[in-house]
Amino acid sequence: MELHAYLGRAGTGKSHEMLEEITTKMLQDPLGDPIVIIAPTQNTFQLEQYFVNNPELNGSLRTEVLHFERLSHRIFQEVGGLTEQPLTKAATEMMIYDLLQQHQSELNLYQSQVKYYGFSEKLYEQIQDFKRYAVTPEAIQSFTEETPLQTRTKDKLQDIALIYQYLEARIEGEYVSPEDSLQRFIEMMPKSEWLAHTEIYIDGFHNFSTLEYQMIEQLTRCAKRVTIALTTDGDKDPFSLFRKPTETLTQIEEIADKLNISLHTKQFKAPQRFQQPALNHLEQSFDALQFEPSAQHEGVQVLESSSMREEVNEIARRILRENRDQGRRYQDIAILYRDDTYAQLLESILPQYDIPYHIDVKQSMTYHPVMEMLRSLIEVIQTKWQFDPLMRLFKTDVLTQKFSNSQYLIDLLENFVLERGIYGARWLDERYFNVEQFNRMGRKQQTLTDDLRDTYEHVIQLKDDVLQKVLYVENQFKDCHDATAFATAFYEALEHFELPNQLMTERDRYELDGQPRKAEEIDQIWNGLIQTLDDMVAVFGEQEMTQQHFLELFDIGLEQLEFNMIPQTLDQVSIGTMDLAKVDNKAHVYLVGMNDGVLPQTVTPSSLITDEEKKSFETHANIELSPTSDILQMDEAFVCYIAMTRSKSAVTFSYSLMGTSNDEKEISPFLSQILELFSGLTVNNIHHQHQANPLTLMEHPHQTKIALFEALKAWLDEEIVADSWLDTYQVMRDDERLNEGLDYLLTALTYDNETVRLSNNLAEQLYGKTMNASVSRFEGYQECPFKHYASHGLRLNERTKYKLENFDLGDIFHQVLRFISEKVVGNFKQLTRKQMQQLTAEALETILPTVQFNLLNSSAYYRYLSQKIGAIVETTLTALQYQGSHSKFKPERFETGFRRRPRNPQELQSVPLKTSQGIPINIRGQIDRIDTYTDHDESFVNIVDYKSSSGSASLDLTKVFYGRQMQMVTYMDIVLQNKQRLGLRDFTKPGGMLYFHVHEPRLDLAWNELDETKRNQKFLQSFKLSGLVNEDPTVLEAVDTRLEPSFKSDIVPVGLKKDGTANANSQVTDEQTIYKLIQHNKRNFIDIASQIMDGHTEVAPMKYDDKLPCEFCSFKPVCHVDGMIDSKRYRTVDESIDPLKAIQEIKLEGEEEDDGTKDSN
Helix, strand or coil, X not given: CCEEEEEECCCCCHHHHHHHHHHHHHHHCCCCCCEEEECCHHHHHHHHHHHHCCCCCCCCCXXXXXXXXXXXXXXXXXXXXXXXXXXXXXXXXXHHHHHHXXXXXXXXXXXXXXXXXXXXXXXXXXHHHHHHCCCCHHHHHHHHHHCCCCHHHHHHHHHHHHHHHHHHHHHCCCEECHHHHHHHHHHHHHHCHHHHCCEEEECCCCCCCHHHHHHHHHHHXXXXXXXXXXXXXXXXXXXXXXXXXXXXXXXXXHHHHHCCXXXXXXXXXXXXXXXXXXXXXXXXXXXXXXXXXXXXXXXXEEEEECCHHHHHHHHHHHHHHHHHHHCCCHXXXXXXXXXXXXXXXXXXXXXXXXXXXXXXCCEECCCCHHHHHHHHHHHHHHCCCCHHHHHHHHHCCCCCCCCCCHHHHHHHHHHHHHHHCCCHHHHHCCXXXXXXXXXXXXXXXXXXXXXXXXXXXHHHHHHHHHHHHHHHHHHHHCCCCEHHHHHHHHHHHHHHCCHHHHHHHHHHHHHHCCCHHHHHHHHHHHHHHHHHHHHHHHHHCCCECCHHHHHHHHHHHHHCCEECCCCCCCCCEEEEEXXXXXXXXXXXEEECCCECEECCECCCCCCCXXXXXXXXXHHHHCCCCCCCHHHHHHCHHHHHHHHHCCEEEEEEEEEECECCCCCECCECHHHHHHHHCECCCCEEEHHHHHHHCHXXXXXXXXXXXXXXXXXXXXXXXXXXXXXXXXXXXXXXXXXXXXXXXXXXXXXXXXXCCCCCCCCHHHHHHHHCCCEEEEHHHHHHHXXXXXXXXXXXXXXXXXXXXXXXXXHHHHHHHHHHHHHHHHHHCCCHHHCCHHHHHHHHHHHHHHHHHHCCCCHHHCCHHHHHHHHHHHHHHHHHHHHHHHHHHCCCCEEEEEEEEEECCCCCCCCEECCCEECCCCCEEEEEEEEEEEEEEEECCEEEEEEEEEEXXXXXXXXXXXXXHCCCCCHHHHHHHHHHHCCCCCCCCCEEEEEEEEEEECCCCCCCCCHHHCCHHHHHHHHHHCCCCEEEEECCHHHXXXXXXXXXXXXXXXXXXXXXXXXXXXXXXXXEECHHHHHHHHHHHHHHHHHHHHHHHCCCCCCCCXXXXXXXXXXXXXXXXXXXXXXXXXXXXXXXXXXCCCHHHHHHCCCCCCCCCCCCCCCCC
């Protein structure tokens, strides 16, 4: 029984001495007593390599490299003592989740948490922590009873102890957890003959848990000799850099005292690892209170970058340079990080430089398509076929691989399902899933070609194939009542899908393609799935459970699975975290992300037990638990120290000034401290270095092309660029090995987002020989020519969703008001409150089921919205009744269509116009309401347009002038052209062009305005029409019969002064100006149509009121509008003009130049 300790700072040769000692013993007696090296799991491979690669040893029969758990299995193989079945992490978590459900009512604090998957994981970690520190449920229970605690803390600890106790009872005699097997290992050690002759070496640890200390104590009792290597100088100051390993040394000393033996310590003081004086100085002075700055800093570098991505790119370039110029192998280089973002960046950037690497971090299987498919399948059954999990199931493409072009088919399916609101049983309803329904998808009806029919049929086949598989699983589950039956049924379903064959074929393909990592992933996923099903059967067996409970437990098991990848080649860069630095004696170590907040890291407790509760355990019960946050914070300097002393020749520190979210970052205080250790060491700013020496950017063809592009872009922008970039371009252009993709990349230099102008022939093919178009189409062109081209030329079909958009709401109001208007023949002023309610109910009952496949009856929210629509319609009818009772104009027509050739007597006729190319322009549309008033031999007409949004319920005459708002003037023109069809007098004149805002008024009233009269006034004022009215006295008297001097109408935008003329705020003009507006509007139609037929497709939105129409444009993802590129093509108009004055300067046909009168003929 001997206990030895090798003590020394980093790089002093402790591990080397230990390995040399073992090597010597093996050479002297290859078949002598066993030697075991106990190391952390992550270090065992590296140590095994040391012996395998030693040519003198010719293998090793005597020495084994193990970790504590593998050593325990070695002893159990010899003496027995472990008959129970091992319990995996996934199985334990499933068991805990099951226990939480069973005993929910017994919990005090955590009753509401038991259904959350994450809670069972947290509880598992806490119980595992208790076991590592040898804390039993009884000890926790005793602590809560004997210690005065806050109610919340007491309830929390009692809940944890309760589940912990039930877990122990559940596994006793049948299963064994890793911690329990180690406890059994301690009990069985004295029975081992093999162990009695074994020499134990422990290396790579800085501290141990209570359970591990107990194992070390028992190993010391039972083994021939135990030697422990610790990185410490023996300084027992509680604030020392070596606080953690020194505390471990104190515990080892206590073990020696307890066993009444001497601890033989051997001090290592002479540095052996470091080949550069600067590295030796760095190690010696990092924690020194007083130091002399060293002038030698060769082997130590500090890099500063503007961003994390630039930082990683620079590290990659330097690795390539080392490999090429110094002949340094990749396996002699390591990268250590602390921020997990760097792991993702390294994984994405290093392959671009063709640098082989291995990241020694276990990755979750959750995001692999096969695992996503399994978990989505579970969720589909759990949620009864909800949209999101079912679409995820399709998109994994695991169950749909037999369909060619499956991703496109799935995209079409998603578009259709989003539009029709498919969920639950609707997925199986053939009324939804047929070719005709698919062809109605989107806003534009398409011609059903044979190819399109074939595509839609394939979409339906794909959908049916996947759903049949889901149904098969559900049918398999129907007669299952326990875990074994469910697990068996699930596996048989996978066999039925032929998933095992599919995965094995995929694995073989990866191996043939030289992608062993992907092949290994397939193997590990399948093995993990089978292990999880086996765990379900082993743990729950015949236990009765519901389908829902089985799926919850199964999902928890799958969520715990991780890839455990071994390096695919020996010569590759090692990447790991600073906390678990698994690299030693590397030629060059890069420490990336040396920023404040990362090193030192702000440590926040994440366990269920708080730091205060841990301290309370230690104070009152003398029970030590895992380190608290303040202790971990003290050890941050030690983390930095260990990481930076892994290298023999060079260490490079790097940090960035900006994070991934564009947040500012500061240099690590540890790095600032390191800079002070060297008098000549400066921070090397990467950007400045590249500007001074562009050749440092040219390490790999792919990345050089990117840097070359940026340099040439700057050159074209007339910035100063190094001549070497132009030389680089010529070299790469002329070398076939380097110029792949170069021409394509350089097209972006002159990319201007410029569209191609269509030829007259192509424009005619796209738009036809006759232009049949709505007014909104012309307005859309004025907003942006490309928008028109995408919508009406390419006829791109927008994705529609099963939800109510603003324009849908407008359509509903139009239809409802038309229904009611026709019922009462426009006589709103006679309506009573009861009649309004009855008519509204009847209209909604008729119209709402036709909206978006009965959308408004699909959920409680939409049913509420239906009621709200009804309330808005009733308030609208009240306003219409009030307006009708004070106006001589009577609603004559509702929702009146117009086109070149009317389809019935009710429709109006539009007179064709012609483009400059001679192509007819046939305008079509629908007028919401036409009001008429006849006085003797004259008729007057009002156009009333219903708008459901306040923004569009106003007439902007500047927009009218520039063709951005053509609707109202066009409607007036059409009505005046059709006076005979409307039964009006020969002398029919324009009255007003007015907007009616359909809405639910929100009245902003002061406390002194809350009486009924004031409220009604505000209510009616909110429905006041806006627009433009003919100032003819006959019209003014008719639109509001109450108009008189000094009166302001609450119906139309007109108020009279004392002399009877319209006041300054009135929106009125003379009849002649309205005719000129109509004439100008026609010219706008001709100009716009001519530009369309000229083939204009520019991304040239019209900027108005300092706003672009792009914000809500559906085609923005297609045109990629970019202010930096496209702003020169933005069209602007003179918004300062007086539009009415500008219109009045227009001469009508037959109008005299000098007197401004209109020819009566």
